[in-house]
Amino acid sequence: MEFTINQIAQLLNGRVEGDGSHKINRLEKIQEGKPGGISFLSNLKYEPYLYTTRSSAVIVSADFQPSKPLFSTLIRVEDAYLGFTQLLESVEKLSKPTFYGVEEPAYMDASSNMGTGGYRGAFSYIGKNCLIGDRVQIHPHVYIGDGVTIGNDCVIHPGAKIMRRCRIGNYCEIHPGAVIGSDGFGFAPQPDGRYKNIPQLGNVWLEDHVSIGANTTIDCATMGSTHIGKGVKIDNLVQVAHNVHIGENTVIASQSGISGSAEIGKNCVLAGKSSIVGHIKLADNTTVGGNTGIMKSITKPGQTLLGYIGMEMKDFLKSYAVFKKLPDLQNKLTELEKKQ
Template identity: 45%
Template sequence: MQISAAALARMIDATIDGDPEVIITGPARIEEAGSGQITFLANPAYEHHLYETKATAVLVSRDFQPRKPISPTLLRVDNVYETVSGLLQVYQQDEAAQTVRQVSQHAAVDATARLGERVRIGKFTVVSEKAFIGAGTVVLDQVFIGPNVRIGNNCTIYPGARILRDCVVGNNCILHANVVIGADGFGFLPDGEGNNQKVPQVGNVVLEDEVEIGSNTTVDRATMGSTVIRRGVKLDNLIQIGHNVEIGRNTVIAAQAGVAGSTKIGANCRIGGQVGFAGHLTIADGTNIQAQSGIARHIKEPGQALAGSPAFGYRDWIKSSIVFSRLPELYKRVAQLEKILEK
């Protein structure tokens, strides 16, 4: 995407110091940016790079005052971080759209599938019978979209993703490479001879609007009903979401976490990497869980910070960790005291 500083300023409600006609082609880090690129300065620790950068334009706060002469055009905004986030999203969507400009002749789109306006389909992608893809959605190469799948407007689906039968994806969702939505839940029932018999998984997965799911994450379909990922949820790479799980609005989960079947996680939770949840639990809104914690009980009080395995109060866990690291020393002292008492 090529855009003048003036046009970009109108887009992001910025004021300009410098040449408004310079052309911006893309974003870059301030210490690496070159001609034609835009960067940003939000952290004062990086200010020294501003006087050396070869960037064409720099986003800064409205009250920023440079201490030395500078060459880039400055675009002044109210909140630099928020503006950068929105700008990166625009560039990302434009990049995906440029990659796929139309329905590829190498795609297999069933005659009963319906495509909205401006839908783009990449090479070797399969769109199965009675699937629906909403307006402005970009589906990149080698994606599989199963029968009766519904995908909303303005989504981006990266190469190798699989959305299996009957699943629903809302508007403005992003599914990264090799995501699997709607694989069978892990349901087995031992028979009288000790063999594990598969329980049919006849439900689906529902992703609400503005959900983003990282590469190689899997969300299993429900045994019956739906596995539900609520609006604004962000899942990192390599996460396993079991059948009939529900994740509340705007919850964020880091990589390698696992959620066992039928667990309900509340809204606005922050869950670190490698956290494990047992099944059939309820986790209150606003729960914060430290990385590598194990959750084996209901969390009923909202807003708690937890750590450890099994997890308990974060501050208590910190104190316990200090004591644990001193156990060898404490053991020696106890042994010495026992000898004194014996005498």
């Protein structure tokens, strides 16, 4: 595929600064740019590369002002990151292979129904009494258990498993190896020291526009639903335990874990390796830093929490400033003890 800079600018509602007639045939990182490529500059940490890149075009925000001469033509848009994302989406639509029809062998029980315009890949399995919407892509080696419902325009990538009675909304994407509706970790201690399995009879409910990363697991509820709200984006290798509720438009990064019956608010951010204990609530718009553990409910919205045991960011930074000084304080204390 090849387009002129002017054509790309028109797609992004951008303004060209330089020669817009150059042809673009690939997307490139700004630090690796070569003629014929297009890059973007959003994080000013990468600004030095703008003056050395050989990309034919660079997408920048409208208010950005370069401080040195440039090789590249600029495309000015309202937000460079969002503009480049829009370009990626357009390229994906043009280059993405089209899947439709039924490959063999693929199995769907006679009691189940799938809408029009869909795709069933080889070795996929659809159990009894399933209801699947229009234009759904079910890739090879996908397992869909009995009684599952899936809305329109969903993509279930190879090797994903959706267990019995789970509900998937519209425009959801479940990446390879994800497991939706695995049994929750429920065991009752017995007088003799053994643990008795507690049946997990609930399901998982994903609302619309949810994305689940590769090899992420979401446990079914003991009763009711483990609920993932509209627009939630979950990265690879995340564990969501039974009866958890995650509010809409929350994002969760890789290797995070959420224990049973925790309630995560709307528009929250959980950075990598963060952990949430069970049966607590996290207020809306809370940001949990990487490797941070949340041990109690957070009721004040909009906080940023850091530390092994999550603290409000200002308190954590004050404590950390003291922590760094502990060796010096210890030496001073030792000197004072010697003088006594």
